[in-house]
Amino acid sequence: MRTSKDRKRVGGLGAAAVGLAALGSGEVVAAVGGASLIDAIGRTLTDTAPLRVVETTVELTGRHDKTVIRFGTVAGALAGAVGLAGLPARWHVAAAATFGAGAGALGLRQANRSAWISAGAVAAAGVLAAGLRTRPRGPLAALALGAAGTGLLAAAHNLNRDHDRKQRSAIRRIGAMGNPAVTPEDGLEDEPGLSALITPEHKFYVADVSPHPPRVDPARWRLAVTGMVAHPLRLSLADLAADAVEFDAVLVCVHNRPGQGRVANARWVGVPLADLLRHVIPASGATRLVTRAVDGYTISLPVEPLRSGELPGYLVIGMNGEPLSPTHGFPARVIVPGLYGQYTGAKWLAELELTDDSHVDYWWKRGWTSEPLWVEPQARIDVAAPGRESAGTTVVAGVAWAPPAGVAEVEVSVGGGAWQTTKLADELAPATWRRWRTTLELPPGRHTIRARVVGRSGAVQTGENRPPYPSGPGGFHAVTVEI
Numbered sequence: 001m002r003t004s005k006d007r008k009r010v011g012g013l014g015a016a017a018v019g020l021a022a023l024g025s026g027e028v029v030a031a032v033g034g035a036s037l038i039d040a041i042g043r044t045l046t047d048t049a050p051l052r053v054v055e056t057t058v059e060l061t062g063r064h065d066k067t068v069i070r071f072g073t074v075a076g077a078l079a080g081a082v083g084l085a086g087l088p089a090r091w092h093v094a095a096a097a098t099f100g101a102g103a104g105a106l107g108l109r110q111a112n113r114s115a116w117i118s119a120g121a122v123a124a125a126g127v128l129a130a131g132l133r134t135r136p137r138g139p140l141a142a143l144a145l146g147a148a149g150t151g152l153l154a155a156a157h158n159l160n161r162d163h164d165r166k167q168r169s170a171i172r173r174i175g176a177m178g179n180p181a182v183t184p185e186d187g188l189e190d191e192p193g194l195s196a197l198i199t200p201e202h203k204f205y206v207a208d209v210s211p212h213p214p215r216v217d218p219a220r221w222r223l224a225v226t227g228m229v230a231h232p233l234r235l236s237l238a239d240l241a242a243d244a245v246e247f248d249a250v251l252v253c254v255h256n257r258p259g260q261g262r263v264a265n266a267r268w269v270g271v272p273l274a275d276l277l278r279h280v281i282p283a284s285g286a287t288r289l290v291t292r293a294v295d296g297y298t299i300s301l302p303v304e305p306l307r308s309g310e311l312p313g314y315l316v317i318g319m320n321g322e323p324l325s326p327t328h329g330f331p332a333r334v335i336v337p338g339l340y341g342q343y344t345g346a347k348w349l350a351e352l353e354l355t356d357d358s359h360v361d362y363w364w365k366r367g368w369t370s371e372p373l374w375v376e377p378q379a380r381i382d383v384a385a386p387g388r389e390s391a392g393t394t395v396v397a398g399v400a401w402a403p404p405a406g407v408a409e410v411e412v413s414v415g416g417g418a419w420q421t422t423k424l425a426d427e428l429a430p431a432t433w434r435r436w437r438t439t440l441e442l443p444p445g446r447h448t449i450r451a452r453v454v455g456r457s458g459a460v461q462t463g464e465n466r467p468p469y470p471s472g473p474g475g476f477h478a479v480t481v482e483i
């Protein structure tokens, strides 16, 4: 005989299976149009979570933030189904409909492919309502339904992968951007474990609020330069490529604590924003340049320093000899070398709008400052290898950055002792990272090595430990070696 506890467990399992089947059905419908219900919900969670929750999630999940949010969303949906199943049966249809309407509204809120997300939400609500009324009896039926739901999620995943593949081949057809024949060099011999001078695209960190990069059709895409200007523009990728130049710069996320990998160096291709602003002629009250992504996300920059060159911004269309990849902002993004990623400009640009001070950015609403934040100089230790070069010496090497003025010196200190200078590689450009290397003679025992950078502006990296919020992280990267 079954106890009531057993029945309850089967009931919960059955409801979770119904939830999985409902989510899978909705996800397949959305995926036909290249959208994702799960990602729409995930994005809404990111958009609405309190700042403290966002900061903690960034801190704890590292480079896996998107995966964690996705699995969290699925787990939340299943828990929601179990919760709904606990309601009296006569409420199930109404509750499922409410759930679906909520998810559909999330879809409509997302500027990108909202119709498909909403259609997926309707499908999910239908399956949820029907499933809760005829809940699977017994664990086997529940498992079978759960397996079907998992299969649907996998099918949706494959559909979306096909859309991604098409997007990548459309980008490949564009051809090279810039001059990929020239390989940047800094005169430093290769060192196992030391970062490359130019970070390959697949190793370049990714940081954004989009669970999945929006897909933009290069043939139909036009960048609108609008708002308070005398001459609005609509520019194709080819128009932009004709006026683009190459520049080298490091990109740093404001969440990059000392020693972390939310930083990378690339050779970019872009149109100087000062040139673009000269063409459109901003009206006298136009104080902000809003960089607006296709999904509505914005980062805005003050116009005057962009015009004067104090903020040396670019409208970027290429990275490391190729068009931007989907993850890094295809077809266009804005980068101001020296500003943290969160302030430098949006990826997946739809529009550059000139407007006045009434504009409010995505992150300002969440509590971050409206002043552009400059990157703090930082040195990172990539290699600390005792005995690599010769017995008794330790090779120490890494990268350091102090944009926009550049790195003047990188120093290391052992166990809190005096700062000793290191050998710097040639400088590619002041706004890039610079590689450095030294060998230390250390006696047997445990030693903590710290690194710091001195900027050409005179700024010296300080050891004061600070969290990323509110003005960027601080502190020294420290590595301990055992001789």
Ligand SMILES: Nc1nc2c(c(=O)[nH]1)N[C@H]1C(S)=C(S)[C@@H](COP(=O)(O)O)O[C@H]1N2
Pocket: 204, 205, 206, 207, 208, 209, 210, 251, 252, 253, 254, 293, 297, 327, 328, 329, 340, 341, 342, 343, 345, 346, 347, 348
């Ligand atoms: N559209 C859009 N652009 C964005 C963001 C975003 O969430 N959406 N994130 C910014 C942040 S916080 C950073 S650090 C950089 C990261 O660029 P990457 O992913 O190419 O490294 O993009 C910036 N541009």
Ligand SMILES: [Mo]
Pocket: 207, 252, 253, 254, 255, 341, 342
């Ligand atoms: Mo960032």
